[in-house]
Amino acid sequence: MDDVSDRAVDILTEYVGSIFAKCIVKLSSRRSGCSFDAIDRQGYERLLTELEAGMRNYITDDHRRGECREKLVALLRVRVGAKGATAVPRATVVDIAEEADIVRARSAGKSLAASMGFPVAVQIRVATAISELARNIVQYVGKGVIEIRAITTPQAGIEVVAVDDGPGIGNLDTILDGGYQSKSGMGLGLLGAKRLMDHFDVATGPGRGTRVTLRKFADH
Numbered sequence: 420m421d422d423v424s425d426r427a428v429d430i431l432t433e434y435v436g437s438i439f440a441k442c443i444v445k446l447s448s449r450r451s452g453c454s455f456d457a458i459d460r461q462g463y464e465r466l467l468t469e470l471e472a473g474m475r476n477y478i479t480d481d482h483r484r485g486e487c488r489e490k491l492v493a494l495l496r497v498r499v500g501a502k503g504a505t506a507v508p509r510a511t512v513v514d515i516a517e518e519a520d521i522v523r524a525r526s527a528g529k530s531l532a533a534s535m536g537f538p539v540a541v542q543i544r545v546a547t548a549i550s551e552l553a554r555n556i557v558q559y560v561g562k563g564v565i566e567i568r569a570i571t572t573p574q575a576g577i578e579v580v581a582v583d584d585g586p587g588i589g590n591l592d593t594i595l596d597g598g599y600q601s602k603s604g605m606g607l608g609l610l611g612a613k614r615l616m617d618h619f620d621v622a623t624g625p626g627r628g629t630r631v632t633l634r635k636f637a638d639h
């Protein structure tokens with residue numbers, strides 16, 4: 420075994436013990452046809468897929484599995500870095516001005532959630548919440564940004580911040596109480612975004628624009 424596979428075994432040992440750790444590493448390398456010391460972009464993805472399959476079998480706790488995956492991704496990414504791994508950035512800022520930007524923001528959120536080991540259902544919740552915020556920026560302001568990042572405090576998870584310099588939301592309390600009837604009647608709106616996530620707060624006001632912060636934590 421080379422250095423990198425030893426490091427992978429070390430990481431996995433913390434979660435599954437050394438015997439299973441060695442099995443997962445050897446099997447992943449064999450099944451992906453990719454050696455840990457010569458990883459290219461395609462090899463990286465195949466290897467990661469196999470490692471994920473191994474982790475799913477032995478690490479039942481979602482949070483621990485996500486954490487283990489993060490460490491393995493960090494290890495492998497370093498090896499592929501120079502050749503341009505497809506690694507998902509840990510933080511992205513998406514400029515929002517038109518329909519296509521909503522799609523970009525949505526998929527950036529989904530990819531980050533996926534790379535952090537969130538289950539598909541949660542990836543979709545995050546993506547949907549992002550769409551609602553991005554759509555509001557397009558509809559009511561015209562332009563703004565959506566920041567999407569992995570966070571470790573107050574808990575490990577994903578944070579989405581939608582920022583604009585628009586007119587602010589006048590009737591925020593009514594909207595969040597559910598007493599507001601959306602003009603379009605479509606989508607989930609702000610209240611829907613709130614319900615999809617674990618943390619939600621809004622800072623808004625005339626002349627202050629609007630800043631909506633959403634978080635989804637890894638162990639929810």
Ligand SMILES: Nc1ncnc2c1ncn2[C@@H]1O[C@H](COP(=O)(O)OP(=O)(O)O)[C@@H](O)[C@H]1O
Nearest residue numbers: 555556559585587588601602603608609610629
């Ligand atoms: N970023 C924003 N800037 C200004 N007003 C906003 C913004 N986001 C939402 N709003 C206002 O809040 C209302 C409620 O938004 P939302 O809950 O998304 O429902 P909908 O967009 O379907 O009306 C909108 O109709 C709009 O008046």
Ligand SMILES: [Mg+2]
Nearest residue numbers: 551555608609
């Ligand atoms: Mg809306």
